[in-house]
Amino acid sequence: MKNIVGIIISFTYIGVLMLSAKYFEKFDKEASRKFIHILLSNWWLIAMAFFDNIVFALIPPIAFVVINYISYKWGVIQVMERDEAKKDGLGTVYFAFSLIPLVVLSWGMTQNPLIGLVRIFHYGVWRRLCGNCRKSNQKQGIYSLWL
Numbered sequence: 253m254k255n256i257v258g259i260i261i262s263f264t265y266i267g268v269l270m271l272s273a274k275y276f277e278k279f280d281k282e283a284s285r286k287f288i289h290i291l292l293s294n295w296w297l298i299a300m301a302f303f304d305n306i307v308f309a310l311i312p313p314i315a316f317v318v319i320n321y322i323s324y325k326w327g328v329i330q331v332m333e334r335d336e337a338k339k340d341g342l343g344t345v346y347f348a349f350s351l352i353p354l355v356v357l358s359w360g361m362t363q364n365p366l367i368g369l370v371r372i373f374h375y376g377v378w379r380r381l382c383g384n385c386r387k388s389n390q391k392q393g394i395y396s397l398w399l
Contacts, residue, residue, distance in 0.1 A: 258302025262312040265298060270329060289347070296372045299355075299365065306359040313351035320344040350375070 269291050278283040295312070303309035323329040324342060351372070358368035 254302055255305050255308035258298065259311055261298055261302065262295060264314075265295060266292070266312070277336060288355065292347075293372050293375070296365070296369050303359065303365075306355065309346070309355045309359045310352065313348050313355060316348040317345055317352070320348050 269288055273284040273288045276287045299309055299312075321330075321342070324345060353367045354371055358365040
């Protein structure tokens with residue numbers, strides 16, 4: 253039962269996140285994408301709290317590979333897609349896909365979801381914030397080798 257609740261909470265959280273990102277879209281399309289990307293990493297905390305079975309833990313990432321591909325192809329979820337001129341390919345699909353081996357490693361091979369937590373927070377939060385810093389520095393003509 254705990255696993256089913258985890259799936260319901262996962263989809264609800266992601267849905268609310270997408271709706272909330274509409275607020276940031278008013279200011280900047282990239283801000284809404286960063287908002288989604290950073291807060292989506294918190295899904296791992298939901299997964300750790302509710303999933304004790306790898307099959308259930310894999311359902312949200314697999315579902316969002318499909319959902320994100322459909323959105324990429326037909327523009328279903330506009331808040332997370334870039335404008336046509338700036339399209340960067342299948343990044344939203346790859347992000348969801350990257351969770352699949354992470355779930356397999358964390359719930360299947362090692363039985364330790366903390367391993368995935370470290371990786372997803374590094375990728376989802378730290379790299380997104382550094383990406384913003386680097387972009388900001390480039391606009392000012394300042395380049396940083398460590399970013």
